[in-house]
Amino acid sequence: LKNKPIILIGSGGHASVLYDILKLNNRNILGVVNPSLLKGSTVFNELEVLGDDSTILDFKASDVELVNGLGPSTKSKKRLNISLEYASLGYSFTSVIHPQATISKNTQIEEGVQIMAGVIIQFGANIGKFCVLNTGSIIEHDCLINDHVHIGPGAVLCGSVSLSDNVYIGANAVIIQNIHVEESSIVGAGCTLIKNLGPSLTFTG
Ligand SMILES: CC(C)(COP(=O)(O)OP(=O)(O)OC[C@H]1O[C@@H](n2cnc3c(N)ncnc32)[C@H](O)[C@@H]1OP(=O)(O)O)[C@@H](O)C(=O)NCCC(=O)NCCS
Numbered sequence: 169l170k171n172k173p174i175i176l177i178g179s180g181g182h183a184s185v186l187y188d189i190l191k192l193n194n195r196n197i198l199g200v201v202n203p204s205l206l207k208g209s210t211v212f213n214e215l216e217v218l219g220d221d222s223t224i225l226d227f228k229a230s231d232v233e234l235v236n237g238l239g240p241s242t243k244s245k246k247r248l249n250i251s252l253e254y255a256s257l258g259y260s261f262t263s264v265i266h267p268q269a270t271i272s273k274n275t276q277i278e279e280g281v282q283i284m285a286g287v288i289i290q291f292g293a294n295i296g297k298f299c300v301l302n303t304g305s306i307i308e309h310d311c312l313i314n315d316h317v318h319i320g321p322g323a324v325l326c327g328s329v330s331l332s333d334n335v336y337i338g339a340n341a342v343i344i345q346n347i348h349v350e351e352s353s354i355v356g357a358g359c360t361l362i363k364n365l366g367p368s369l370t371f372t373g
Pocket residue numbers: 242302320321337338339340354355356357358359370371372373
């Protein structure tokens with residue numbers, strides 16, 4: 169199962185980081201899909217542009233795995249929608265985990281997660297589907313992270329923090345222990361959150 173070929177969705181900055189990790193993990197990448205590039209052209213010096221997103225449908229869901237290379241954004245739902253659309257069509261999204269991430273064996277990690285270099289995940293943490301744990305972020309013991317959450321580079325979640333679906337934590341943010349952030353809220357880059365945050369709010373200190 170681990171050796172199914174991969175289609176990478178998107179070819180921007182986030183996709184380039186995932187591409188590097190897939191190479192480190194010796195995964196076979198069939199190519200990328202990107203509606204704004206010419207079919208047959210090349211990205212990252214070697215990957216073929218297979219076509220636009222719908223090109224995925226030319227491949228049977230059981231023959232390939234997908235990687236969502238669209239960058240997490242506070243403004244666009246494109247990444248979320250692509251994950252939901254192709255998952256509902258039966259495609260599976262492989263998890264992309266950098267070999268230099270440090271992950272306790274006592275964690276539960278769902279499908280389609282993307283864990284970048286230098287991430288540390290401690291005992292008892294749960295990471296939901298399609299989450300991105302960006303470079304060097306720290307997820308302390310017993311944190312519960314729901315689906316489609318983004319943790320920015322260098323952010324720190326202290327012990328037993330819980331994050332609902334679609335939460336976005338900016339780069340270098342700090343969330344102290346036992347805090348709960350509700351669905352679709354944003355914590356700005358560099359901010360320190362010391363109180364619970366309700367749904368669909370932006371915290372900038
Ligand atoms: C919080 C955030 C989403 C707000 O973006 P926005 O809605 O476009 O808001 P604006 O840039 O218009 O800023 C609104 C106000 O909040 C302030 N603000 C924005 N981000 C802030 C932050 N991180 N810390 C402190 N204040 C912040 C602005 O200075 C502005 O203040 P003003 O009204 O007094 O002028 C954004 O600034 C941010 O921090 N994004 C995370 C970026 C990141 O971590 N990227 C990682 C990529 S891997």
